[in-house]
Amino acid sequence: MIVKGANCVNRAGKMAGILIGHSEGGTIMKIMPAVIGRRTRLIIPVGLEKRVSDDIGDISALLNTPGSSGFRMMPVFGELITEIEAIRILYGLSARLVAGGGVSGAEGAIWIVVEGEKELLRACESNLRAICLEPQFAL
Incomplete structure (x- = not known):
């Protein structure tokens, strides 16, 4: 089991977004091989104050556009716990x-x-x- 917080959540879309500041993907990229490759349970505690109404995939695409500056975002599925x-x-x-x-x-x-x-x-x-x-x- 891995517990990883998030920076935004869309409960309707059952997805969280995690901001990434490191060029190699930060902590979320380090844990994804275990989550996917070993089917490790990913629990995402995230407060409702971080709710967004837009699709997190769309938000991630916007933040990750080549030429953009600032943080990137990884859209993540897991067990959302608000x-x-x-x-x-x-x-x-x-x-x-x-x-x-x-x-x-x-x-x-x-x-x-x-x-x-x-x-x-x-x-x-x-x-x-x-x-x-x-x-x-x-x-």
Whole structure:
């Protein structure tokens, strides 16, 4: 099993995009022989704040055009794990993205509706509240 984060995700297209800054393809190119050649499971945890509506193959083609500058992108298939899948896996609950964004520290936030059994909802809410109370990351 290999776990590799992503820079963008299109859940409808079931694809992630990974930015590449190194001329030899970066870490994603190093792991692809194992993923494809040895059929190693690739798990891609990626936050919904990185969602894009355009086709990731099209985005990659644009960024990888000869003569372009800046990062390149590798479109990748794998087991996408967003907050929605994490809630399903950890609590057995159904979650849906309903909105995004905010102010005063909620920039980039996601708003989800979670449905299911009351007891499971309580456990999920308790854990999510604890995560939300963690201090902001600072450089």
